[in-house]
Amino acid sequence: MNDAQLHALREAATDGVSCDGLRAERTEDGYTFATPEATHEGLDEAGFDALAEANPWLVSNWHVWADASGARAAYCRWIERADDLGVRERYEALVEGLSREWGQLLVTAELGEDGGRVYELRHVDDANAEPDALALHDDPLDAREIATLDADGRYRPLKTAPTLQRGWRFAALDGRDLVRTVEFFYPATVANWQREREGDLDVTHFRETAERQTGIYDVVDELDPEGVENLARACCVDSQCLKRREWDEDDEAELDAPRGDGEFPCREPCSLVIAAARQWAILESEDSRTYEFELTPSEKTQLEEIVGAVAEGRTDEIREADVGDGANRYRARYLRAKLTDEDGSFENVSGGQ
Amino acid sequence: MPALVIAAHGSHLNPGSHDPAFAHADTIRAAGAFEEVREAFWKEEPSFREVLRTLDSEQIYVVPLFVSEGYFTEQVIPRELRLEEWDVADWNSEGTDADHVTLTAEDVGKTVHYCGPAGTHESMTDVIVQRAESVTGDPDVGEGFGLAVVGHGTKRNENSAKATEYHAERVRETGRFEEVHALFMDEEPEVDDVTEFFESDDVVVVPLFVADGYHTQEDIPEDMGLTDDYREGYDIPTEVDGTRIWYAGAVGTEALMADVLLERAADAGADVGNALDLVRQRTGGTAAAGD
Ligand code: SF4
Numbered sequence: 001m002n003d004a005q006l007h008a009l010r011e012a013a014t015d016g017v018s019c020d021g022l023r024a025e026r027t028e029d030g031y032t033f034a035t036p037e038a039t040h041e042g043l044d045e046a047g048f049d050a051l052a053e054a055n056p057w058l059v060s061n062w063h064v065w066a067d068a069s070g071a072r073a074a075y076c077r078w079i080e081r082a083d084d085l086g087v088r089e090r091y092e093a094l095v096e097g098l099s100r101e102w103g104q105l106l107v108t109a110e111l112g113e114d115g116g117r118v119y120e121l122r123h124v125d126d127a128n129a130e131p132d133a134l135a136l137h138d139d140p141l142d143a144r145e146i147a148t149l150d151a152d153g154r155y156r157p158l159k160t161a162p163t164l165q166r167g168w169r170f171a172a173l174d175g176r177d178l179v180r181t182v183e184f185f186y187p188a189t190v191a192n193w194q195r196e197r198e199g200d201l202d203v204t205h206f207r208e209t210a211e212r213q214t215g216i217y218d219v220v221d222e223l224d225p226e227g228v229e230n231l232a233r234a235c236c237v238d239s240q241c242l243k244r245r246e247w248d249e250d251d252e253a254e255l256d257a258p259r260g261d262g263e264f265p266c267r268e269p270c271s272l273v274i275a276a277a278r279q280w281a282i283l284e285s286e287d288s289r290t291y292e293f294e295l296t297p298s299e300k301t302q303l304e305e306i307v308g309a310v311a312e313g314r315t316d317e318i319r320e321a322d323v324g325d326g327a328n329r330y331r332a333r334y335l336r337a338k339l340t341d342e343d344g345s346f347e348n349v350s351g352g353q
Numbered sequence: 354m355p356a357l358v359i360a361a362h363g364s365h366l367n368p369g370s371h372d373p374a375f376a377h378a379d380t381i382r383a384a385g386a387f388e389e390v391r392e393a394f395w396k397e398e399p400s401f402r403e404v405l406r407t408l409d410s411e412q413i414y415v416v417p418l419f420v421s422e423g424y425f426t427e428q429v430i431p432r433e434l435r436l437e438e439w440d441v442a443d444w445n446s447e448g449t450d451a452d453h454v455t456l457t458a459e460d461v462g463k464t465v466h467y468c469g470p471a472g473t474h475e476s477m478t479d480v481i482v483q484r485a486e487s488v489t490g491d492p493d494v495g496e497g498f499g500l501a502v503v504g505h506g507t508k509r510n511e512n513s514a515k516a517t518e519y520h521a522e523r524v525r526e527t528g529r530f531e532e533v534h535a536l537f538m539d540e541e542p543e544v545d546d547v548t549e550f551f552e553s554d555d556v557v558v559v560p561l562f563v564a565d566g567y568h569t570q571e572d573i574p575e576d577m578g579l580t581d582d583y584r585e586g587y588d589i590p591t592e593v594d595g596t597r598i599w600y601a602g603a604v605g606t607e608a609l610m611a612d613v614l615l616e617r618a619a620d621a622g623a624d625v626g627n628a629l630d631l632v633r634q635r636t637g638g639t640a641a642a643g644d
Contacts (some may be wrong), residue, residue: 003624145377148368159398183407187399191406202460215427222522267403271396272365 060115363394420472506537
């Protein structure tokens, strides 16, 4: 606490102050100063000041949150567990730092000067890295660049894909810059999380989103219920996206696909999912046929393993000599050489073209 | 203080697609005319659908970083921003006249000043000329030079051609270049035959596109005969049929483009203070990041 904070508290007491266990009032009978432990009434200014001096954490904590409101304040208070921990406990913990995970972000709140807050942000997998080992940033805008490519240099069209690269940290951010930085990594997640907490999240389900589409996306609403189920299973699970899916097929038809365990909700199918849905709506409009061709049991298993490995993005990890894995490149090439013609089409398949 | 949203297309496939929106937003942020400046995208995040809820401001100026009026400015953006009172007739536009309308975004209850696209603003003409200066490295370029403004052109959206012709005509009126023509990728007169339309020995070709991508980096250079295979690159200038072609790439990457976005907001009533001067000082003659 400093003199400015004390002065501000005295002023604010005229209108009444109540924050995290601190209560301060000024009436005709003098000041009231109440802590979670005791209430003191009828104080003169010197008595009031003495109690404030004796409870510096309560005063500085009030000062931190006095003018804060909206999603930003709710988010910063959530980080330091303000609704669960008392001020004393929190201040003790803030000396070491209080952390929360937000997708792949690790946000840490610490005490700054005069009880103010400073925030640090890094990749969760860098939780134990030495600060010097991480590239230091202080401009929230830098998050846009970090979020653009994954560790292998591939473009990340979905910001909440679990492929955020490591090796950086943002230090000494104030609350405003912290939320800006988080929102450059994961746009709109703080706003939607806050809406959800207030019971105010406006979910738009798949059908409604699909019906709104125009132009080349007009066909999206032709995807049948099973297709929508498969769409969510393909795209909206934790291994692909860290948002927690809150949309379903429509108000009545809940999807079985897991929603994900993410901290922040997804309130509507995203543009990537709509683009994928368009592709599937077109593909699903084909009629199925019966094909007949011969495979050994191991070859059937191998095809299943290949589909699995591609779907999980695991092909890069399969070692060259690991010919025991059905999705091994040499295994796949052998199968291709055996079953397909020069164009890569299955030979000797009857029923299809 | 109000906020500015730059509404751009973005891409699921090409990371460079968002660079112009980022670069111009940074320029405008640095000029300090808005409390908040945020990029929003059709194919990236924040989406048009969610950008308004990320802003504190109650007054929001939205400027589409698109080159022409049409599908995106008339249907997609107003719909996704939930401007339910939107009616395209409010533009009262023949294809290049959209200015601004003030509406309420239903989900957030905020006031949105929805502006016409950057590409049809009259100051876009200056950006095209600036692009010609940048690519030739000559602030006085014009004498002995022809200028081609290249639009997409398509049967689906006739306004795309209108915007191209509009700026070509405005550059022509300045008398600065020997000849000025509007050419197109998908309709006559085609950019493939660029040298046939010009008598000058030097021709600057400026595509009226927001970002560099497939069309401006692959299609157009190959179609014009600058290179057989875009991967091998080409010189600036490259001689084609006896004409030196100075190919500028997408006009939207020119730093001065930030000025057009600001002008759109100012026309819609935003108090931008001296930001226009600051932006022009900062962007006159220098190329944007990602260029
Ligand atoms: S629609 Fe699915 S993939 Fe897209 S953001 Fe939401 S949860 Fe993630």
